Amino acid sequence: MFAVIQxxxxxxxxxxxxxxxxxxxxxxxxVVSLTSTILNKKLIDxxxxxxxxxxxxxxxxxxxxxxxxxETNPSRYAREYKKWKRQDESVQKMQQSMQMxxxxxxxxxxxxxxxxxxxxxxxxxxxxSIIQMPVALPPMNPMEEFPAFIVNMMRAQMFSTLGNxxxxxxxxxxxxxxMLCSFSLNSIIQKIFGISKTASGQSGTSLFDSAAQTxxxxxxxxx
Numbered sequence: 675m676f677a678v679i680q681x682x683x684x685x686x687x688x689x690x691x692x693x694x695x696x697x698x699x700x701x702x703x704x705v706v707s708l709t710s711t712i713l714n715k716k717l718i719d720x721x722x723x724x725x726x727x728x729x730x731x732x733x734x735x736x737x738x739x740x741x742x743x744x745e746t747n748p749s750r751y752a753r754e755y756k757k758w759k760r761q762d763e764s765v766q767k768m769q770q771s772m773q774m775x776x777x778x779x780x781x782x783x784x785x786x787x788x789x790x791x792x793x794x795x796x797x798x799x800x801x802x803s804i805i806q807m808p809v810a811l812p813p814m815n816p817m818e819e820f821p822a823f824i825v826n827m828m829r830a831q832m833f834s835t836l837g838n839x840x841x842x843x844x845x846x847x848x849x850x851x852x853m854l855c856s857f858s859l860n861s862i863i864q865k866i867f868g869i870s871k872t873a874s875g876q877s878g879t880s881l882f883d884s885a886a887q888t889x890x891x892x893x894x895x896x897x
Contacts, residue, residue, distance in 0.1 A: 690797050696810040699848050702794070703855035706787065711863045713779035720869050723775070726768045733758075733765045737890060744891055752893035759890075798848040806847025 689698040743751040798807045
């Protein structure tokens, strides 16, 4: 029994120090990304999602045309507005149903992942402090480029007799390294599984497309 406990303690020590911690977090991220993508593939009808996304894109494109028409031809706009409004309700329902379907993998993985990362946090934040232990040193120092609130979340440092690994050196804690791995692996794995076009949850509307976000004026308001 003591040998098992000692072996477990040695393993924990091994994966909590770089470079082993770098590969351990990378492996965790790979498993999580694979699991999430497989659930996404199995639980979501991506062909249906693609069709809905196309309909929503066409619907929003028509909306932008109507916005221009409201300024140039109010009488024609009034006729087209009624047609668009009838379609809008059904398109909104399709969007909502698809958004709920995309949440299915999250419903399954959320609680297990939260419990798992609660344990991982204990490995890489000594005595549950705010500063994380260093896991990886990327080629460029993100601390020089990222906003302060991101730096505070990603920073890592460790003080020892062998040398101090400070925030300014650019070492990432497990949070920052996991985020970088997750962004890269998710993109690659989703492309391999052929779900990259619909896995992002896009609905044909960009957050930066002001025309798509603007409400159409009522025809009566143009008179």
